[in-house]
Structures are given as C-alpha cells and as structure tokens.
Amino acid sequence: MARTAVQSTEHRPASANADTSINLLVERIRAEYIEQPGLRLTEAQASRLWRLDEQQCRHCLSELTGADFLKLSEDGRYARPSSR
Secondary structure (H helix, E strand, C coil), X not given: CCCCCCCCCXXXXXXXXXXXXXXXXXXXXXXXXXXXXXXXXXXXHHHHHCCCCHHHHHXXXXXXXXXXXXXXXCCCCEECCCCC
C-alpha cells in the first residue's frame, strides 16, 4: 500500500515570517561584506544597493553592528572593523 506524504497545515505567524525575512536580509548583507572586504557604505547607499526601505536597512545594519560584525565610522559609513 502506497503512503502519501502529508503536508503540514501549520502556518507561521506573520511576525515569524517577518523575522525570517529580516534574518535572510542580514545574512545577505553579511555575505556582501565578506565578499567585498573594503566595502564602506552609508545607510542611504546600503538602502539603494540592497533595495531596502529605510527601516529595514537601519534594522539590518543595527543587527550587524550589534553583533560587532560592522562598525559605524565617524564619517557615517558601515564597514568591517578591519576595513579602515
């Protein structure tokens, strides 16, 4: 007798989907900075590059600075700590 796979009907709450989306954006930005070690962007430049609205961009950059992955320089650019 063949058994069919049963798909879960559980739906994730909207906040969980939003968290997942933000996490994916943060990881995408992290990967860009790893691939381009000298990358130094203002918040506005980052927003345009990754096509994010101001709030999304600020949140992602805040997550990365909070994790000490990025530093905000005196001239308002986000860069890896080793990229001066």
